[in-house]
Amino acid sequence: EPEVTQTPSHQVTQMGQEVILRCVPISNHLYFYWYRQILGQKVEFLVSFYNNEISEKSEIFDDQFSVERPDGSNFTLKIRSTKLEDSAMYFCASSDNSDANSPLHFGNGTRLTVT
């Protein structure tokens, strides 16, 4: 069964550094998302992306964050200058083009640790 893949599974970085989290969505999906889960808290929506542009973003998704689809397969989340509070599990998800409310399929996540 097709799946969403994320790399790396664990990323450790120093405060102030830039990180890029990578995702390969399911190949025929056209809607892409990033969510995050801070340890002990709920999974939170960050951003949705469709047709090469952001369709919605949350208050968390400030100027430090950006997303890109650099080619036909990858979908990336960049954090320009990481802060301690960015430490979390980051999940990528995708859904197909039948309906924007089609079920989201999630990757296994990237655990980001900012020291």
Place this chain on the structure above:
Amino acid sequence: GEDVEQSLFLSVREGDSSVINCTYTDSSSTYLYWYKQEPGAGLQLLTYIFSNMDMKQDQRLTVLLNKKDKHLSLRIADTQTGDSAIYFCAESDYNQGGKLIFGQGTELSVKP
């Protein structure tokens, strides 16, 4: 704003049925989902239900939706030790396609 609430823990014996409950506040919820997260793994879609349905069955899983009370439940029949995981309820609003609001997750522990 929208909110989704779940109890944090549930413990059952192998072979029993498990019922995981969820309440939500958004009256315009159109889709409600159950995801499973095993240790160290991602969010696996288990099942989902449209808001115009009140029940959906899929093998050992039964989802019940009480739209009036904004209550969703997931029943797992003949629970196995492999069902031990965290189960997340989530809802989405048709007007905000793809933006899921998650509950905090229920940790299901299955004892042999």
